Structures are given as structure tokens and as C-alpha cells.
Amino acid sequence: MPFPDIDPIAFAIGPFAVRWYALGYLFGVGLGALYGxxxxxxxxxxxxxxxxxxxKDIWDFAFWTMLAIVLGGRIGYVLFYNLPYYLSNPLEIINTLDGGMSYHGGMLGLMLAVILxxxxKGGNWLSGLDLIASVSTIGIFLVRIANFINAELYGAPTNAPWGVIFPTDPLQVPRHPSQLYEAALEGLLLFIVIRIFTHVFxxxxxxxxVAGIFGIGYGLARITVEFVRLPDAQLGYLYGTxxxxxxxxxxxxxxxxGLGFVIYAATRKQSALR
Known part of the structure; x- marks a missing residue:
């Protein structure tokens, strides 16, 4: 099917342009804070x-969240996805206009922020991790939709009827809309699963x-989608596989x-939880 004609720039005021990608992060944190x-x-x-x-402290934490996601995501991308390039071009590390952000780096930054x-505040840091696990799927959903609008991080060629021809694809062939797969699995479905665990169980x-359930759910969903999502060009497939x-x-x-967290939480004495 043809790619929907959506401008990556949501709106512009003079030379100042606001992109859907930035709004995905902004609304992800804002809606996550409201739900939190x-x-x-x-x-x-x-x-x-x-x-x-x-x-009432969630609004202060929302500020920590933005810093943690941006710094962690950028540092994670530098370390995990293109370290040789950035070692040769250190000034490019702060050039976030290239779009290089790592989810896993942002997650680690967010975990550190909520623990600190x-x-x-004198609370239980494990419960803090449970909190961000409960709300972060909102941001994941919105940012993956923004990835689709940006026509980036698309998947391998496919003959499926829902294959999309992305304008940024040099081959112009139908591809898996892997961004939408991730939005559905890591965002919407995982939110529903966690909601059931928080409010029913x-x-x-x-x-x-809940932090453990999130780790298991996100990890399995991401691994599944990676089978049809193209790897980063500078890395390709690893180990010659x-x-x-x-x-x-x-x-x-x-x-x-995640399995470790779930086992630990499940085997704690009930008396300590009342």
C-alpha cells in the first residue's frame, strides 16, 4: 500500500519547526505523568x-524523565550502535539532529533516574521501577508512530498486502511497517497486559x-519484530548469521x-508486602 502523505513536521512558526518525533517524546512523558x-x-x-x-511529585519527576531519556538514549546510541564513528568524530556526539537515539540507552537512563x-523521596526503588514500567508503554507507542511518519526504521521487503512503500527507501519496494508492529506490541498490547496485572492481579x-513483566514483554516483542526489521546499516546482521x-x-x-525481577517479587514473603 502507498505510504500516507504525512509531513514529518507537525507545524512551524517561522524558522522554528516542531516534528512529530519530538511531540511523540513530549506527549509520551506528559501523558505518562498523568497516568502515573x-x-x-x-x-x-x-x-x-x-x-x-x-x-504531586510526579511533575518534578517528569523533568528528570526528559533529561534521562534524551541523555540515556543518545549515549546508548553512541555506545551500542556507532562507537567507532563517534570516537573519530567526538563533536558529533552532541549533534542529535542525525536522529541517533537508542531505546535501550533511554531505558537505562530512565531506570537510573527513577531509582535516584x-x-x-524515601520510597522503595523497586516500586519506582514498577511505576515507570506501567507508564512507559504510552511513550513507546507514540514514538514508534512517529518513526513511521518519519519513514525510518522500516522492515525487510514483504509480499504481504499491508507492505508499505516508504519514500525514503532507495529500492522502492513494499516493506514490513515494523514501526507499527512495535507500536502495537511494545506499546498498546504491553500496556493492556500491564494494566491487567496492576489492576486485576x-x-x-x-x-x-511489574518491572519484570515489562522487561519480559518488551524484550520478547522487540526480538520478535527484529526478525523483520532491517538492522542499522553501519552494523548489519551480527556474527555473520x-x-x-x-x-x-x-x-x-x-x-x-525481567525473569529475575518476577521470581524475586513472587518469592518474597507476603507479610512484608502488607
């Missing part, structure tokens, strides 16, 4: 009725459980860590 406020306000959801910090913020009462990508390699530790 609701979760924090409902103290019955949390172990001993104690959320990681007070609901929660400890500063009350998993926020077991600190670390023709199918292993850097995204897969970085997602495997997420699944393993």
Missing part, C-alpha cells in the same frame, strides 16, 4: 499502601513484579533481568 499521577494517587494499589513517592528520585503490591541484530542482543538481557 492516577496510579500514585490510588494507594490501595501499592504494597502497604505506600507508593514510591507522592502523586525514589531514594531521594494487584501486582504493584509486589515490588519489582544473517538474522541476529543488535536490537536482539540488547533485548535478551531485558528478558533475563
Amino acid at each position: 499521577y492516577r496510579l500514585l494517587s490510588n494507594k490501595q494499589l501499592w504494597a502497604k499502601g505506600e507508593p514510591p513517592f507522592e502523586a 528520585f525514589t531514594r531521594k 494487584h501486582s504493584l503490591r509486589r515490588p519489582g513484579m 544473517g538474522w541476529i541484530t543488535q536490537g536482539m542482543v540488547l533485548s535478551v538481557p531485558m528478558v533475563i533481568a
Whole structure:
């Protein structure tokens, strides 16, 4: 099917242009903060009725979130995806106009931010991780939609009827809209799964459980999509396999860590959670 005619620039005021990609991050943090406020306000959801910090503090944390995502995402891209180039061109590290951002780097930055913020507020840092696991799928969904609008990070050629011909593709062949696959799996579906665990199974009462579910869910979804998503050109497929990508390699530790969090949370004594 043809690529929808959507301008990557949402609007412009004189020389100042605002892109859908930037709005994806902005609204992801904003909507995530609103949802986080609701979760924090409902103290019955949390172990001993104690959320990681007070609901009013979510707005301060939203500022930490923006810094953590941008810095972590950029540093992660430099380290994980193109380190030789940036070692040879160190000034390019701060040139974010090239669009180089790593989800895994942003995630690590966000985890560090919430641990430091929660400890500063005297809360349980595992519950802090549960909080960002509960809300971050909103941002993932919006940013992946923005990736689609930018016609970037598309997939391998396909004969499927939903294959898209992206304007940035030099071959102009139908390709998997892998950005939409990720939006559906890592964003929408994972949000629904986590919502069930937080509000039906009350998993926020077991600190670390929701963070573990997120790690498993995101990792498996990302690995699955990577089978049809093209690897970064400067890396290609790893180890001469023709199918292993850097995204897969970085997602495997997420699944393993997620399993560890789930096992730890599930085996804690109930008395410590009331």
C-alpha cells in the first residue's frame, strides 16, 4: 500500500519547526505523568499502601524523565550502535539532529533516574521501577508512530498486502511497517497486559513484579519484530548469521533481568508486602 502523505513536521512558526518525533517524546512523558499521577494517587494499589513517592511529585519527576531519556538514549546510541564513528568524530556526539537515539540507552537512563528520585523521596526503588514500567508503554507507542511518519526504521521487503512503500527507501519496494508492529506490541498490547496485572492481579503490591513483566514483554516483542526489521546499516546482521541484530542482543538481557525481577517479587514473603 502507498505510504500516507504525512509531513514529518507537525507545524512551524517561522524558522522554528516542531516534528512529530519530538511531540511523540513530549506527549509520551506528559501523558505518562498523568497516568502515573492516577496510579500514585490510588494507594490501595501499592504494597502497604505506600507508593514510591507522592502523586504531586510526579511533575518534578517528569523533568528528570526528559533529561534521562534524551541523555540515556543518545549515549546508548553512541555506545551500542556507532562507537567507532563517534570516537573519530567526538563533536558529533552532541549533534542529535542525525536522529541517533537508542531505546535501550533511554531505558537505562530512565531506570537510573527513577531509582535516584525514589531514594531521594524515601520510597522503595523497586516500586519506582514498577511505576515507570506501567507508564512507559504510552511513550513507546507514540514514538514508534512517529518513526513511521518519519519513514525510518522500516522492515525487510514483504509480499504481504499491508507492505508499505516508504519514500525514503532507495529500492522502492513494499516493506514490513515494523514501526507499527512495535507500536502495537511494545506499546498498546504491553500496556493492556500491564494494566491487567496492576489492576486485576494487584501486582504493584509486589515490588519489582511489574518491572519484570515489562522487561519480559518488551524484550520478547522487540526480538520478535527484529526478525523483520532491517538492522542499522553501519552494523548489519551480527556474527555473520544473517538474522541476529543488535536490537536482539540488547533485548535478551531485558528478558533475563525481567525473569529475575518476577521470581524475586513472587518469592518474597507476603507479610512484608502488607
